[in-house]
Amino acid sequence: MISETMKVLAGNNSAIRAMFEEGNRLAALYGRENVYDFSLGNPNIPAPETVKAAILDILETEESTFVHGYMSNAGYEDVRQAVAEYLNRCHGTDYGAGNIIMTVGAAGGLNDILKTLLNPGDEVLTFMPYFLEYGNYVANHGGVLRQVAVESGTFQPDPEALRAAVTERTQALIVNNPNNPTGAVYTRAALEAVAAVLTEKEKEYGHPIYILSDEPYRELVYDGAEVVWLPEIYHNAIVGYSWSKSLSLPGERIGYLCIPSQCDDFELVYTAATIANRILGSVNAPSLMQRAVMRCLGQTSDISAYDRNRKLLYGGLTELGFEAVYPDGAFYLWLKVPDGDDKAFCEKAKKYNILMVPGSSFAGSGYVRLAYCVSEDTIRRSLPAFAKLAADCGLAGAL
Amino acid sequence: MISETMKVLAGNNSAIRAMFEEGNRLAALYGRENVYDFSLGNPNIPAPETVKAAILDILETEESTFVHGYMSNAGYEDVRQAVAEYLNRCHGTDYGAGNIIMTVGAAGGLNDILKTLLNPGDEVLTFMPYFLEYGNYVANHGGVLRQVAVESGTFQPDPEALRAAVTERTQALIVNNPNNPTGAVYTRAALEAVAAVLTEKEKEYGHPIYILSDEPYRELVYDGAEVVWLPEIYHNAIVGYSWSKSLSLPGERIGYLCIPSQCDDFELVYTAATIANRILGSVNAPSLMQRAVMRCLGQTSDISAYDRNRKLLYGGLTELGFEAVYPDGAFYLWLKVPDGDDKAFCEKAKKYNILMVPGSSFAGSGYVRLAYCVSEDTIRRSLPAFAKLAADCGLAGAL
Numbered sequence: 104m105i106s107e108t109m110k111v112l113a114g115n116n117s118a119i120r121a122m123f124e125e126g127n128r129l130a131a132l133y134g135r136e137n138v139y140d141f142s143l144g145n146p147n148i149p150a151p152e153t154v155k156a157a158i159l160d161i162l163e164t165e166e167s168t169f170v171h172g173y174m175s176n177a178g179y180e181d182v183r184q185a186v187a188e189y190l191n192r193c194h195g196t197d198y199g200a201g202n203i204i205m206t207v208g209a210a211g212g213l214n215d216i217l218k219t220l221l222n223p224g225d226e227v228l229t230f231m232p233y234f235l236e237y238g239n240y241v242a243n244h245g246g247v248l249r250q251v252a253v254e255s256g257t258f259q260p261d262p263e264a265l266r267a268a269v270t271e272r273t274q275a276l277i278v279n280n281p282n283n284p285t286g287a288v289y290t291r292a293a294l295e296a297v298a299a300v301l302t303e304k305e306k307e308y309g310h311p312i313y314i315l316s317d318e319p320y321r322e323l324v325y326d327g328a329e330v331v332w333l334p335e336i337y338h339n340a341i342v343g344y345s346w347s348k349s350l351s352l353p354g355e356r357i358g359y360l361c362i363p364s365q366c367d368d369f370e371l372v373y374t375a376a377t378i379a380n381r382i383l384g385s386v387n388a389p390s391l392m393q394r395a396v397m398r399c400l401g402q403t404s405d406i407s408a409y410d411r412n413r414k415l416l417y418g419g420l421t422e423l424g425f426e427a428v429y430p431d432g433a434f435y436l437w438l439k440v441p442d443g444d445d446k447a448f449c450e451k452a453k454k455y456n457i458l459m460v461p462g463s464s465f466a467g468s469g470y471v472r473l474a475y476c477v478s479e480d481t482i483r484r485s486l487p488a489f490a491k492l493a494a495d496c497g498l499a500g501a502l
Numbered sequence: 503m504i505s506e507t508m509k510v511l512a513g514n515n516s517a518i519r520a521m522f523e524e525g526n527r528l529a530a531l532y533g534r535e536n537v538y539d540f541s542l543g544n545p546n547i548p549a550p551e552t553v554k555a556a557i558l559d560i561l562e563t564e565e566s567t568f569v570h571g572y573m574s575n576a577g578y579e580d581v582r583q584a585v586a587e588y589l590n591r592c593h594g595t596d597y598g599a600g601n602i603i604m605t606v607g608a609a610g611g612l613n614d615i616l617k618t619l620l621n622p623g624d625e626v627l628t629f630m631p632y633f634l635e636y637g638n639y640v641a642n643h644g645g646v647l648r649q650v651a652v653e654s655g656t657f658q659p660d661p662e663a664l665r666a667a668v669t670e671r672t673q674a675l676i677v678n679n680p681n682n683p684t685g686a687v688y689t690r691a692a693l694e695a696v697a698a699v700l701t702e703k704e705k706e707y708g709h710p711i712y713i714l715s716d717e718p719y720r721e722l723v724y725d726g727a728e729v730v731w732l733p734e735i736y737h738n739a740i741v742g743y744s745w746s747k748s749l750s751l752p753g754e755r756i757g758y759l760c761i762p763s764q765c766d767d768f769e770l771v772y773t774a775a776t777i778a779n780r781i782l783g784s785v786n787a788p789s790l791m792q793r794a795v796m797r798c799l800g801q802t803s804d805i806s807a808y809d810r811n812r813k814l815l816y817g818g819l820t821e822l823g824f825e826a827v828y829p830d831g832a833f834y835l836w837l838k839v840p841d842g843d844d845k846a847f848c849e850k851a852k853k854y855n856i857l858m859v860p861g862s863s864f865a866g867s868g869y870v871r872l873a874y875c876v877s878e879d880t881i882r883r884s885l886p887a888f889a890k891l892a893a894d895c896g897l898a899g900a901l
Binding site: 383 | 503504505506508509511512515542544545546547548549553554557558561565566567569570571572573605606607609610611612613614617618619620621635638639642643673709710750751752753754755756767770771773774777778780781782783784785786787788789790791
């Protein structure tokens with residue numbers, strides 16, 4: 104007899120497994136290169152050479168018991184100081200090592216801070232559509248995730264919807280910017296409106312409402328889009344970051360939490376989040392990778408490839424008559440389903456060997472998500488398949 | 503306003519910090535080499551050269567997007583298969599990749615399996631004294647940890663105490679073998695008696711009671727002591743392992759769970775534990791380290807150094823008149839406090855620049871834990887300080 108909650112999750116898991124197996128089935132039938140798999144957010148661009156060089160040099164020059172050993176549960180002091188100083192250079196802030204906790208990716212950091220903040224029954228808000236895992240993270244710590252609508256078409260936060268959603272039990276708002284799955288980058292104006300609503304509600308209810316800004320796609324922006332540093336415009340903003348996408352290291356589980364000193368109950372929040380990092384099982388972020396990313400601050404994989412993919416896929420699909428949100432960030436295209444039935448659309452797409460994720464899997468039905476962190480060649484060769492799908496949907500551009 | 507639970511933990515944290523700061527204060531006053539710090543279980547022996555060689559070769563020969571990328575949440579298929587085959591060679595079992603989940607150390611694995619098994623209010627048992635973090639791990643998932651007495655002197659499991667402790671709500675028993683903090687290695691007879699009690703109680707209550715065997719010290723045994731493979735003697739035993747101690751990689755957070763197919767509800771438990779690994783924030787065990795440990799299966803750091811330390815420290819302290827459990831495993835000496843007041847004894851020891859952890863921190867008052875994963879030189883130079891401490895306690899051997 105396992106946990107009732109986990110029994111439900113284990114049941115749902117079969118849907119994801121079914122998709123994975125469908126991909127393998129199609130690959131076996133038609134060859135892997137003839138299956139156009141846009142379902143996974145796994146970077147296809149290698150880590151920059153500097154990551155490898157950093158690891159090699161660390162193993163040659165630093166002591167084994169230091170590189171692979173325990174350190175503070177918050178991470179190596181010098182790594183945290185270096186991250187803080189990098190942020191200070193980027194954002195004109197004055198963080199120190201004591202504002203940073205190195206975490207097992209952004210997911211580890213989010214769990215740490217949610218465990219820190221939530222009492223049973225507390226509410227956490229997030230804008231729709233969103234990475235559904237947020238619901239599990241919040242539930243892990245006894246909280247309840249509530250969805251907040253966004254402005255239709257632009258997928259920017261809707262401050263009025265937010266105002267209506269905040270209650271006395273609201274402890275936090277998770278913001279994911281740049282956004283998975285829409286590819287939207289939230290504007291400064293939209294975020295300032297969000298900050299204003301939360302500031303007003305903090306006064307009304309007499310307790311802090313934290314923004315937890317989940318930013319693994321921070322560097323993946325195009326055409327010079329600005330990713331606002333939230334602590335600049337809101338006093339209770341905590342930033343979670345991961346090098347998963349920027350350095351193409353998703354499997355390594357390396358990220359950080361930045362908790363600015365200006366946050367309410369700062370000392371308590373920082374101490375408790377460090378303890379949460381310890382007791383949730385991480386103990387600390389992987390040590391060698393902490394030391395490696397310290398040497399690669401400000402560097403990224405060759406993101407221009409994602410930009411080329413973005414233009415190619417957006418251009419190709421809109422030419423066929425599809426509508427999509429023009430993505431300013433991340434590596435996702437959020438495509439409107441012609442007749443609004445996203446699950447049926449994904450099924451239909453499989454006939455043409457195209458795999459993508461229905462929007463319903465992000466609380467965004469009527470859309471599908473295409474992850475374009477694939478080879479440019481895959482996109483080029485997928486376009487004729489998309490043309491058939493468009494024709495099957497009766498789209499004008501396909502004629 | 504943070505979580506009430508975390509507020510309590512953050513308050514207690516100051517005691518640990520105080521100890522850490524006391525160490526730094528003494529080091530500043532007398533020099534680091536004149537402080538005899540036996541407080542931390544951080545291996546002082548470097549990782550074997552093969553770990554470094556493995557990492558270098560992986561980075562040269564395997565693709566970046568593969569080595570640093572996402573894989574199944576349970577871990578790379580080939581890594582899991584290799585771990586399973588290694589276990590089969592050691593224990594004559596027939597595990598496959600589908601019995602193994604790669605985890606963020608043993609702590610990550612324990613959290614995964616506890617999240618899998620526990621409904622709110624469920625009980626988990628463990629033998630005293632124990633690594634107090636177990637209480638936090640169990641509480642993370644809504645459970646309650648109950649302590650079970652051991653046989654006095656030997657610190658072996660007491661089957662009668664176990665029988666009395668099991669209730670209808672008991673879901674699991676955490677066994678830590680070899681044991682932190684006592685250094686005891688549980689005998690086959692003692693573990694068979696434990697298995698018999700649990701089998702009887704499973705029948706009485708009509709549901710499985712799992713043994714969660716936490717085995718980060720499995721290879722750290724001396725004089726040929728046997729560490730029983732628990733699934734051999736109990737049908738519902740799940741093993742959690744970490745390479746933290748055997749390969750001196752505690753900071754890297756790399757371990758596994760082995761869930762034998764013979765376990766009740768095997769498919770459900772394995773699937774749910776894999777999901778737990780994902781949603782608790784780990785997503786997967788660090789990828790490069792998964793691939794590195796696969797190449798180092800069966801290897802260890804130079805454990806003979808711990809054996810030398812063990813004999814030196816045990817011999818030196820008993821000669822002074824102290825009593826201690828002769829450790830068969832791990833790298834801890836469990837020393838009896840002459841007058842039984844372990845906190846006062848630790849305070850007194852600080853006068854002689856000796857740092858150790860009071861047994862109360864392991865639910866084992868009347869004893870202290872000395873971690874002998876330090877240099878042999880530290881132990882040699884600490885003995886005159888221990889002689890002064892012994893004299894201060896009025897011990898005969900010190901005269």
